[in-house]
Amino acid sequence: MVQQLSLYSVIDEGSFDLLIATISALSGRSPVLFANYNHVAHPNPNYAIEKVNAKNQLVEQTRVQLMQEIPFEKLQTEEYSYKLCTKMTGDGPPIETEYLNSLMRSCGDGTRPWSLSLWDIPSAGKDRKVCTQAVVESVVTSTGGAHSSILSFLAELGYVPGYQFVQLGTQFYLENGIVFQISKLWALHGESGKTSAVTKDGFLIKAYLNVPKATDLESINQGTAHLQQLKRELRDYLELSIPDRKSMDSRVGHLNDF
Amino acid sequence: MKRTAVIFIEKATPSTITQFHDILSTHVLAIQEKWSFELKTFRSSIKNLPPSDTKVLYSLQLTHRDNQTVVIKNQSAIVTGQHSTDALTSNGCSSGFPEPFDNILTSKLSNIWTQRQSTKGNFGTTYKTSELIIRASNVFSSSGFKGLLLEIECTDPVSAEEFDRRVANIRAMLSEIDINDYKLNKDEMNEGKPVFLCDLAYQYVKVLD
Numbered sequence: 001m002v003q004q005l006s007l008y009s010v011i012d013e014g015s016f017d018l019l020i021a022t023i024s025a026l027s028g029r030s031p032v033l034f035a036n037y038n039h040v041a042h043p044n045p046n047y048a049i050e051k052v053n054a055k056n057q058l059v060e061q062t063r064v065q066l067m068q069e070i071p072f073e074k075l076q077t078e079e080y081s082y083k084l085c086t087k088m089t090g091d092g093p094p095i096e097t098e099y100l101n102s103l104m105r106s107c108g109d110g111t112r113p114w115s116l117s118l119w120d121i122p123s124a125g126k127d128r129k130v131c132t133q134a135v136v137e138s139v140v141t142s143t144g145g146a147h148s149s150i151l152s153f154l155a156e157l158g159y160v161p162g163y164q165f166v167q168l169g170t171q172f173y174l175e176n177g178i179v180f181q182i183s184k185l186w187a188l189h190g191e192s193g194k195t196s197a198v199t200k201d202g203f204l205i206k207a208y209l210n211v212p213k214a215t216d217l218e219s220i221n222q223g224t225a226h227l228q229q230l231k232r233e234l235r236d237y238l239e240l241s242i243p244d245r246k247s248m249d250s251r252v253g254h255l256n257d258f
Numbered sequence: 259m260k261r262t263a264v265i266f267i268e269k270a271t272p273s274t275i276t277q278f279h280d281i282l283s284t285h286v287l288a289i290q291e292k293w294s295f296e297l298k299t300f301r302s303s304i305k306n307l308p309p310s311d312t313k314v315l316y317s318l319q320l321t322h323r324d325n326q327t328v329v330i331k332n333q334s335a336i337v338t339g340q341h342s343t344d345a346l347t348s349n350g351c352s353s354g355f356p357e358p359f360d361n362i363l364t365s366k367l368s369n370i371w372t373q374r375q376s377t378k379g380n381f382g383t384t385y386k387t388s389e390l391i392i393r394a395s396n397v398f399s400s401s402g403f404k405g406l407l408l409e410i411e412c413t414d415p416v417s418a419e420e421f422d423r424r425v426a427n428i429r430a431m432l433s434e435i436d437i438n439d440y441k442l443n444k445d446e447m448n449e450g451k452p453v454f455l456c457d458l459a460y461q462y463v464k465v466l467d
Contacts, residue, residue, distance in 0.1 A: 144456025
């Protein structure tokens with residue numbers, strides 16, 4: 001199981017250019033644009049699902065997250081660089097919502113791979129230096145059958161659509177494998193085509209790295225140290241911190257339910 | 259378009275594979291890589307599932323198809339691979355370390371899906387003839403020997419009729435070693451819309467289940 005180590009922060013829109021300049025100077029790397037579509041599904045509430053499996057182990061209901069990149073040709077812009085981010089001040093992403101709403105139903109040759117992941121609640125503990133969250137992931141490369149779409153398959157699995165959002169932003173690949181993301185999020189409200197800005201007037205900052213194995217303590221300790229170092233370097237300017245782990249709990253039926 | 263068929267001979271003995279090897283050997287151009295498969299059957303543990311809904315889900319992993327895993331439930335199938343794509347990892351979608359989907363079924367989704375059976379073929383042989391690629395393996399489950407499985411693949415872009423003719427040659431060989439009772443499947447999961455790996459997995463499920 002992959003462990004993701006991360007730290008988060010937020011900035012307002014006015015600070016964007018300075019942050020880009022700071023991280024560019026600090027890392028000597030250039031910012032690159034990225035965009036993804038997210039669909040979070042949850043177990044069908046009409047189904048009676050036990051909290052234990054056949055071996056009597058506790059297995060709680062967990063949401064499933066599907067993610068797919070949004071190709072740059074789908075972005076409604078002339079500017080394919082980090083500068084696009086300064087122009088995304090509206091309630092919607094610069095992407096056709098019709099296209100976004102069609103992704104989960106798409107089938108056949110046009111289907112691109114999906115990442116399907118299930119996340120644990122981040123590890124508990126008072127002295128945590130970074131947010132540590134375990135994730136198990138499969139990459140779905142194609143779909144088949146008479147009902148050939150990722151949405152139909154999820155329904156067969158026992159899952160129904162939950163909520164959708166789009167993430168668009170810019171990221172740096174720092175040394176030591178750290179990815180530094182500065183992004184905006186928009187919630188999509190289904191077929192109506194309505195969208196709303198989650199990160200209105202600001203940007204979400206996430207610095208993270210993935211360790212392939214939870215048992216690889218050396219890499220986890222090293223990654224933690226590298227994130228701590230980044231936190232120290234940016235200390236006077238940006239406070240990278242650990243979010244409330246309950247807000248990142250993807251289990252169903254806990255306090256975080258919407 | 260590649261065409262495939264899967265044959266399962268339940269009435270075989272563990273040595274039938276040797277007989278098949280002998281009768282096929284005059285046609286073999288090359289013996290290629292060893293291969294393995296594992297078919298897992300899962301049953302839904304949802305208590306109030308509508309009676310019309312199918313309760314069974316299959317996952318099939320094939321070593322000779324880049325270790326990809328096909329998961330089939332009712333009329334829907336997905337293929338999960340061993341690798342992520344650059345587009346996914348560079349857009350923050352994937353950690354870059356994906357696992358086969360049956361790992362998720364047996365861990366995080368084991369409250370909904372319970373594994374019932376595992377049917378395996380290990381270290382089967384791959385024969386290349388002038389017409390076909392034939393993979394043969396003895397099949398085992400937890401209760402022991404189950405039979406002999408043949409996966410037949412045609413990589414030439416031939417018509418369905420020509421493929422049938424080539425498969426008929428294999429069937430003639432089987433009948434020469436007195437094997438006439440077996441299951442054969444070459445269906446497409448969604449008739450008229452072939453999706454290679456999903457169709458192949460569907461054929462495995464149809465003959466083994």
